[in-house]
Amino acid sequence: MTQITKKVTLKDIAQQIGCSKAVVSTVLNRSKGNTGVSKGMREKIEQVALEMGYRPNFSSQSLARQRTMTLGAYIPPQPWGSIGSTYETVIFRGIEKACQELDYDLLVFNRFGDLRHEHCMEKLYQRRVDGLFLVHAHGGCDWLDGFLKTGVPIVGVDYSNPEPQVDALTFDNTGAIKGAVEHLVSLGHQRIAYLGQVGHRMVLDQQLRRDAYIAALKQMNLPMNDDWLLCEIDGPIPKGVDHYDETSRRTLNYLRSVPADQRPTAIITFNDRTALNLIQDLMQNGYEVPADMNVISVDDSYLCRVLRPRITSMSHPLEAMGYRATYMLQNRIENGVPEDNQGIHELYPSEVVIRQTTSTPRK
Incomplete structure (x- = not known):
């Protein structure tokens, strides 16, 4: 039969050491007067408390520290x-x-x-x-x-x-999108599209990345086409519609509608989840990635390593x-x-x- 062990109290420790209960409380609860106790006494109290199996009371510690930790x-x-x-x-x-x-x-x-x-x-x-x-x-x-x-x-x-x-x-956000454009340009890409997120209300991160894409193309004198803001082609995505499926659908419809020599050769996506859905849909519809279409995302999450090919991404620490x-x-x-x-x-x-x-x- 398991024997119930008596709970060790501050008074027990004080009696064992031969000091006041207040001093023991000050040390073990790390209250503001703790530094007024000598280093030797603090170490002795902590050692005896450990040997006796003392467990501090959370409420007492919070009261002494005036913090909840x-x-x-x-x-x-x-x-x-x-x-x-x-x-x-x-x-x-x-x-x-x-x-x-x-x-x-x-x-x-x-x-x-x-x-x-x-x-x-x-x-x-x-x-x-x-x-x-x-x-x-x-x-x-x-x-x-x-x-x-x-x-x-x-x-x-x-x-x-x-x-x-x-x-x-x-x-x-601005630097991440600019870095993605610079990476693609360094590989020789000129026609670069952006697949963002468009709901009834665009949150700030979405707006910053969209604006950064447009600014980077202008800064680098790259061609710009309004249709290359891919998920904005048909306006905001309705509530209740899966955003990732809808953005991929719009992208594929656009790619099918234009001659190969007028299509973008690379797409920057808002995040890794968008890239993952897009790459899967591209490959299921006969496009090779990256041979037919380059894709680069933002976040560098574990999703970048789930799919083959593995996704190039801008880090988000x-x-x-x-x-x-x-x-x-x-x-x-x-x-x-x-x-x-x-x-x-x-x-x-x-x-x-x-x-x-x-x-x-x-x-």
Whole structure:
């Protein structure tokens, strides 16, 4: 029969060492007076606590530290947003790695992308978390002021167009698309199309990448055709229609409708998922990739390695951004907001990862 072991208390440890319970509590709960205890005494208390099998009380530690040692993460409602998606999963990999190093727990709000901001804000007012990540939000959100008024430190991860007072790590969408165009031009391509995403409302990342494509063609004096904005040919994609299937369908219809010498020889896609669907449909309809059509995407996710040929893609360092954001948030928790109330904004560049879907154009 298993014997129930008596729980070790702070009083037990104090009696074993011969010091006050208050000193033991100060050390083991890492409260603010911890540094006033000599190094030798701290080490002795920690060693005896370990030998006796002491387990700290979370509530006591939180009260002593005036912190919960928990960080929150909020995913704003998006058509694709949930922690189960490839995109968010990679960000959280970086966040969780840093949380383990810093001894923080992580509480995720809106895991499935269907809860509004009020649910998260209530937890902030209750001081359930010491700091908050905003995952793939964008500046100008009508709910952001409410978050800021809670006084909880906030860091945006892959946060587009951030407000001056919000710490944010932002991806260089413009540089990524320009890099994709430069890579294709270096291979000899001149007729380059773009397959973006067009719903009833274009989010900021979509707009930035579309505009960057047009700007890059103009800057490099490349030919431009309105039809090469492939998914815009028939207007916005209706609600309820699978976006990836519809963009591939429009692309194939266009390629069939124009002579070979007038078609684009390469297509830049908004992301890897778009590229994956497109390449599968191209190959099923008799096109060879990259011989008949080059494809380059943005994100460099694991999807680039799923299909053969493997997809050339522009990197999007989501894991590194999540990792860095955690240390930025810890810095705000420890040191507060600067007097000028200006946030730190860091721009993450993109690099081409060359695989098998880009090559010289067929003569």
